[in-house]
Amino acid sequence: MNEKIEDLTIAIVSYNSYSTIVDCMDAFIKERPSQFLIVDNNSPDNSSEKLRARYPGVKVITSPNNIGYGRAANLAAKHTTTRYLFLVNPDLKLTKEATITLLEGMLNTTPRPSIMAPAVRPEDHLNRGIENRRWLIGAALLMDLDALESVGLFDEKIFLFSEETDLCYRATKHGHRLALDTDIYIQHLLGQSSTPDPKVDELKNWHFAWSHMYFYQKHGLAEGKKNPHRIKALYFIKWITATSPEKRLRYKSRLKGTSAYLRGQKAFNENDTPYWP
Structure with missing residues (x-):
C-alpha cells in the first residue's frame, strides 16, 4: 500500500484546550509532531503559546478571533498538503495505532468512503467491521479531501454544532459513501474539549x-x-x-x-x- 500514515494530517481545533490535548494525546503528538496541525480559536488562556512551547514541531495556527469549529476546520484543511485529513476533538484519547488502523481501513475498503469515523461511543463499538452510515459523529472524522472537493467542507455560516450533520447530509446527497469502523474505539471524554465556563x-x-x-x-x-x-x-x-x-x-x-x-x-x-x- 503506497498510501500510509505519511499521507495523513491530523488536525485539532482548540479553544482553551491546552491541558486537554496534553492529557489525551501528548505521546502521539510528540512522536509524530509534523503530522499534527492545531488551529487555536484565539484562546484566552494562551493555549496557542503553550502548545507551541510544548510541541515545537507542530504547526499551530492562531485565528484572529474565535471563528468557530467549522471555519477553523476549513482553515486547517487549507493548510493541509496531504490528501487525507483526520479532524479530531481535543478530548479524544487518540493513539497512533488506532489512527493507522482507521486509515488502512479506509484505503482498503471498496468503494472507498469519502468520510470515515471510528466509534467514539461505547454503543457504536460493535466489532462488526466497516458499516455504511448516513451520519457520523464529528468528534473524529477521517476525510478524503480530493473526493470531497466537489461538495466542500463545513458551512461557514455555522459557528458551532450541526457542522458535521450538514456536511454528512450534503455528502450523501452527492452520492458519497460514509462509513463507521465499528472495530475501532477511541474514547471521547465528552465535555472536556475546553475549560468549563x-x-x-x-x-x-x-x-x-x-x-x-x-x-x-x-x-x-x-x-x-x-x-x-x-x-x-x-x-x-x-x-x-x-x-x-x-x-x-x-x-x-x-x-x-x-x-x-x-x-x-x-x-x-x-x-x-x-x-x-
Missing part, C-alpha cells in the same frame, strides 16, 4: 439551538417536530419546568437561540466574531 456554556447552548434551526431550514426539513416554532415552545416549557440551575440555563439559552434565529439573527456578527447572547 458558564458563559461559554451559555454560548454553546444558544448556538446549539440556532444551528439546528439553520440546518433544518437550509435543507427543507423544518416541518413537524422540527418546526422552529414548535421547538421554541418546547424549550420554553423545559425552561420553566427545569429542576436545576444548569438545566434552566441550558433551556433558556436554547430558547434564546431559537428565538434569535426566527428574528433573523445570524451566528456571526458583521466583523466575523461570533454572536454572544
Whole structure:
C-alpha cells in the first residue's frame, strides 16, 4: 500500500484546550509532531503559546478571533498538503495505532468512503467491521479531501454544532459513501474539549439551538417536530419546568437561540466574531 500514515494530517481545533490535548494525546503528538496541525480559536488562556512551547514541531495556527469549529476546520484543511485529513476533538484519547488502523481501513475498503469515523461511543463499538452510515459523529472524522472537493467542507455560516450533520447530509446527497469502523474505539471524554465556563456554556447552548434551526431550514426539513416554532415552545416549557440551575440555563439559552434565529439573527456578527447572547 503506497498510501500510509505519511499521507495523513491530523488536525485539532482548540479553544482553551491546552491541558486537554496534553492529557489525551501528548505521546502521539510528540512522536509524530509534523503530522499534527492545531488551529487555536484565539484562546484566552494562551493555549496557542503553550502548545507551541510544548510541541515545537507542530504547526499551530492562531485565528484572529474565535471563528468557530467549522471555519477553523476549513482553515486547517487549507493548510493541509496531504490528501487525507483526520479532524479530531481535543478530548479524544487518540493513539497512533488506532489512527493507522482507521486509515488502512479506509484505503482498503471498496468503494472507498469519502468520510470515515471510528466509534467514539461505547454503543457504536460493535466489532462488526466497516458499516455504511448516513451520519457520523464529528468528534473524529477521517476525510478524503480530493473526493470531497466537489461538495466542500463545513458551512461557514455555522459557528458551532450541526457542522458535521450538514456536511454528512450534503455528502450523501452527492452520492458519497460514509462509513463507521465499528472495530475501532477511541474514547471521547465528552465535555472536556475546553475549560468549563458558564458563559461559554451559555454560548454553546444558544448556538446549539440556532444551528439546528439553520440546518433544518437550509435543507427543507423544518416541518413537524422540527418546526422552529414548535421547538421554541418546547424549550420554553423545559425552561420553566427545569429542576436545576444548569438545566434552566441550558433551556433558556436554547430558547434564546431559537428565538434569535426566527428574528433573523445570524451566528456571526458583521466583523466575523461570533454572536454572544
